[in-house]
Amino acid sequence: MKSLTQPLNVLIVDDDALMIEALAIMIESNGCRVTTACDGMVALELLREFSFDVLLTDWQMPHLDGIALVQSWRRERRDSYLHIIMMTTRAAERTVYDGLKAEVDDFLFKPVDPVFLALALASARRSVDLQQRLARRNRHLVAANKRARAAYRRISDDLEAAVVTQRGLLPKMQMQGPLRHGWLFIPSLGIGGDSLDVCLLPDGRRFFFQIDVSGHGIPAALRSFSLHHRLSARPPVDSNNMQAMVLALNRDAQDDMDGAYYTMVCGMASADGSQIELIRAGHPIPILLHDGVAHLLAAGNPPIGLLPALKYDSTYLNLAPGDRLIIHSDGIADCCNPAGEMFGDARFSAFLESHAGCLLAELIERLEAELRTFRGVRDFEDDVSLLVLERAVGE
Numbered sequence: 001m002k003s004l005t006q007p008l009n010v011l012i013v014d015d016d017a018l019m020i021e022a023l024a025i026m027i028e029s030n031g032c033r034v035t036t037a038c039d040g041m042v043a044l045e046l047l048r049e050f051s052f053d054v055l056l057t058d059w060q061m062p063h064l065d066g067i068a069l070v071q072s073w074r075r076e077r078r079d080s081y082l083h084i085i086m087m088t089t090r091a092a093e094r095t096v097y098d099g100l101k102a103e104v105d106d107f108l109f110k111p112v113d114p115v116f117l118a119l120a121l122a123s124a125r126r127s128v129d130l131q132q133r134l135a136r137r138n139r140h141l142v143a144a145n146k147r148a149r150a151a152y153r154r155i156s157d158d159l160e161a162a163v164v165t166q167r168g169l170l171p172k173m174q175m176q177g178p179l180r181h182g183w184l185f186i187p188s189l190g191i192g193g194d195s196l197d198v199c200l201l202p203d204g205r206r207f208f209f210q211i212d213v214s215g216h217g218i219p220a221a222l223r224s225f226s227l228h229h230r231l232s233a234r235p236p237v238d239s240n241n242m243q244a245m246v247l248a249l250n251r252d253a254q255d256d257m258d259g260a261y262y263t264m265v266c267g268m269a270s271a272d273g274s275q276i277e278l279i280r281a282g283h284p285i286p287i288l289l290h291d292g293v294a295h296l297l298a299a300g301n302p303p304i305g306l307l308p309a310l311k312y313d314s315t316y317l318n319l320a321p322g323d324r325l326i327i328h329s330d331g332i333a334d335c336c337n338p339a340g341e342m343f344g345d346a347r348f349s350a351f352l353e354s355h356a357g358c359l360l361a362e363l364i365e366r367l368e369a370e371l372r373t374f375r376g377v378r379d380f381e382d383d384v385s386l387l388v389l390e391r392a393v394g395e
Helices: 017-029 042-047 068-077 093-101 114-169 217-233 237-256 344-353 359-375
Strands: 008-013 033-036 054-058 083-088 108-109 179-186 196-200 206-213 262-269 275-281 287-290 294-295 317-318 322-328 384-391
Touching: 008 017, 008 042, 017 033, 017 114, 033 042, 033 083, 042 054, 042 068, 054 068, 054 093, 054 114, 068 083, 068 093, 083 114, 108 114, 114 217, 179 206, 179 359, 196 217, 196 384, 206 322, 206 384, 217 237, 217 262, 217 294, 237 262, 237 275, 262 317, 262 359, 287 344, 294 344, 322 344, 344 359, 359 384
Parallel strands: 008 033, 008 054, 054 083, 083 108
Antiparallel strands: 179 384, 196 206, 206 262, 262 275, 275 317, 287 294, 287 322, 322 384
């Protein structure tokens, strides 16, 4: 970067050898390095080959005059800065207007006064210094932007990998057999705090759960990953074991320094799906769809991590052939349309009743379409998840 103590590289262009010599002496006395050219064509080739800070050119020259020289250079190098000073006579007012149109920065009148030449060079120093400062800052910004894009790509790749990992935790849908299950899973940010699973126990029973960790995005997803692994890796084998597991989860959540909490429904279903035991901890109330009518199962307990030393009670229910147990996160009822209206529990229950005759896979597909249509925009504000257990007819 040039400064007041560093010389400017000045190219002098004039067809008068004596004028060039006199200007060179004056300019060098101002601490500048000088290169000379006898006409515009020679000057243009020098500008193309070497780097200059200042061009001091006469107006009237053979082959290529000063205005044409300036115009040619400005067209060629719009992206680089060159401070241009044009020399002319005081009577040539028209030349000044033409020079301004050609983007000349300063003018000197012949005969050149050493004081005005020194002032023009000082102005050139400030302009060149400013332009080089801006160029350096722009280079720094470009480099910072490049680093930011690289970091964003890494984060984006990691996030995509996390999305794949989270979806890989979800169970395979079971659409055959006496007890069937399906699910809907739409994280609000591609990855979220909801999770669910259905685990087959050695005796044919199934342990299932759905959790909704407070918060959104990666922090909630990390807690969700940990809880999912803990619940799926060692599922409880009986009622007492399941209650002890929930108590342990609540106790551990009390020790969490971040004060995070989560809601959950977990349960066990008999092999044929006729008997189900549920524990609800602050989660939205599950729905039993029986004979096409939605019934709320009101019993429940506070969320995991809010209160210490709780006893989590179980709810028992029987599923008749064709009954469906719907477990869902609050992202369904709380889903808002562009006008701010919530989807709501009543609308959700009405949807389930109106689609009671649909196959399980079709029900889930239509619910997703209904929510996306209601939402009206691409992303959801909260994670949406749904787990449906269905006792088959005639199995």
